Amino acid sequence: MTAFDNLMVFQRDTQALTEVAGRLGWDQETVMPDGAGPQRAEEMAAIEKVLHARRIDPKVADWLDAIETDALDVAAAAQIREIRRAQERAQKVPVELSTAIARATSAAQRKWADARAADDFVAFRPVLEEIVALRREEAAALAGGGDLYDALLDDYEPGASGTEIQAMFDAMRPRLVRLRDAALGASHQPEKVIGTYPAKRQMRLARKLAQKFGYDLNNGRIDKALHPFSSGSGLDVRITTRTNPEDPFNCFYSTIHEVGHACYEQNVDRDYLLTPIGRGASMGVHESQSRIYENQFGRSRAFTGWLFGQMEQRFGYAPASNPDAFYGTVNRLEKGYIRTEADEVQYNLHVMLRFDLERRLISGHLDVADLEEAWNARFAADFGYDVDRASHGVLQDVHWAVGLFGYFPTYSLGNVYAGCLHQALRADLPKLDSKLAQGNATYATAWLSEKVQRHGALYAPKEVIEKATGQTVSVEPLLSYIEAKFGEIYRL
Template sequence: MTAYDELMAFQRDTSALGEVAGRLGWDQEVMMPPGAEDQRAEEMAVMEKMLHQRQTNPRIGDWLAAINVADLDAVGQANIRHITHSFTRRSRMPEALATEIARVTSKAQRQWADARAANDYKAFQPVLEQVVSLKREEAAALANGGDLYDALLEDYEPGTTGNDIQKLFDALRPRLVALRDAAMGADRQPEKIIGTYPAKKQMKLSRKLAKKFGYDFGHGRLDKAVHPFSSGSGQDVRITTRTAAEDPFNCIYSTIHEVGHACYELGIDDTYLLTPLGAGVSMGVHESQSRIYENQFGRSRAFTGYLYEQMEQVFGKAPATSAEAFYGTVNRINKGYIRTEADEVQYNLHVMLRFDLERRLIDGQLDVADLEEAWNARFAADFGYEVDKASNGVLQDVHWSVGLIGYFPTYALGNIYAGCLNEALRADLPDLDAELARGKATYATKWLGQNLQQFGGLREPIATIEHACGKPVSVEPLLSYLEQKFSDIYKL
């Protein structure tokens, strides 16, 4: 075997071990009995220790030194790029620190869920202080003298900095706020959602919609969790959703969103299985898939016409008086606290709030003890009303409890990327709305599979989007799409 062959064989085993660790995390969220919390924390810590040892094994450095990258094809060169990046970063991370982060975040996850149910931030504060302290240590180890927040962001969106994100947000905010204010002040207001919808029927409809969007239940499953997520890659990609009796859209659109994530992973070329190219290239690109499935496809006038008929069949009623009214109800701009339930116009404002707060946490400008107060003050300033309880505020998201600091801005990046992709695919698919009106979402999702998903980690994140779109990334397609759509709905 060549040095490259030996390296890739080693990498496959490491990737397989990582998938097992991911399955433990899925089980913890979905099926683990609550009394297993302490043992699972130890199991997760051991798995992280083993992964860290493999990812920093000195043989990787030897293999990399022995490989002439110029002799490799594009796939081989991309594999080496990913392995070199991971090896360099992981080698800066002390094994004991990586292990402790896994142990603490495993416990923090359960404590967050309990505190959220009790609306008690103070109960969660001590363990969050541990998490933030550990993540600051990690950032210092990874930054190598550079910006601490950027060091964490690199795990989720390689090549992008906090300042890059800030510039994009500065370009988005004024027009988003102006559009929100105009819509909420308009004379025409869409109907509000009405009625109650049994959880079992919501799940039944969600499974049908998941199939309509191309989700393969032969390689996945749909369960319920406190916070919806997608888990896994390759041949086993699982999704979760949640139900609320008076808000079936929560379940429906959480499902479609997670299907977008799952279809990205399932759509990657099989030859990349258990290699660095066999997973989504970044969380921003990942979010582009979930957000375009959920919004540009799932909340389109064409598809909501189909969904209206499906809700009438499943529930015996739909939460609006007509298909056209239903389109407005689905896209209604509401006052609300929850990011995952936010309309397309306000969603990125929720992300901006989190981005600013977590950046200050890592930089040491904000203490965990002051986080709830800072959240509530910022929310009131951005949205114009007060947070009523912690589960609608600082405790609503799972991310910080599991150490995912640097993740939040990728949601907004995903929206920007989705705007670019939507513009490109609609130019290629002039009959898209006619297909969506028949419930045939795979007409659109196959385009994404062919132009983006199949390539996995072959290209850098920005290059992945630009390859699919054929033009540079810009905020303009997203803003134009939103302004056109909501000006129509609200008759602005």
């Protein structure tokens, strides 16, 4: 066997162990007994210790040095790129630190859920202080004197920087705020959701929606969790959703969103299974799939017309008087606190708030003790009303509890990427609306599977989008789409 062959055999086991760790995380958020948290934290720490040792194993460096990279094909070269990147990052972080982070973030998950239920940030503050301190220490080790936040962001969006993200937000904010204010002040307002919708029926329709968008339930499953998420890759990709009897869209669009993530993982070329490129290229590209599934397809006039009929059949009535009104209801702008429930106009404003706060936390310009006050002040300034409780504010998201600093801006990057993809897809698929009106979303998702998903991490994030669209990444397609859509809905 060649050095490359030996490296890939070794790497396959590393990837398999990574999937095992992911499965433990899925279990923790879905069916793990309440009292099992302390033991699970030790289990997660033990697996991280093994994974860290494998990433920095001297044999990996020897194999990498022995490989003639000039002779590799594109896929093999991408494998080497990803293995080398993981090795270099792991070598900078002491095993004791990576293990401590795994232990602390696993234990914090249940403590966050309890604090959120009690609306008690003060109770959670010491836990978050520990996690922020650990992640700052990790960032310092990775940055080597560079920007701490960029070092963490690189975990989720390789090659991106906080400065680049800030410039993107500066370009988006004025137009989004202007559109939000115009829509909320418009004389025409879409109908509000009416009625109640039993959880079991919601879940049955959610399963149908998942399949309509191409999710393979032979290699997946749908469960309920406090915070919807997708987990796994290849042959085992699971999603969760949640239900609210008074808001069926929370369930349906959380499901479609997570299906976007899951289909990406299910559709990666099987030749890449359990290899470093056998997963999504970045979290920004991942979010591009979930956001385009959820919004440009799922909230389109064509698809909501089909969904209106499904709700009438399954519940006896729909949340609006007719398909046209239903389209407005699905896309209605509301004053609200929750990012995951926000409309397309306001969603990125929620992300901007989190980006600025977490960047200040990691840089040391904001202490955890002052975080709730800073959140509430920023929210009031951005949205014009006060946060009423911690679960609607600083405790609403699980991300900081599990140490995902640098993750939030990838949601907006995903929206921008989705805007670019949607523009290109519309040009290629002239029958898109007629197919969506029949509930056939796979006509669109098959395009994404071919252009984006099958490649996995073969290409760098922006390269994936630019190869799929033939255009440079820009915020313009997203903003033009949003302005046209909501200008029509609100008759602006």
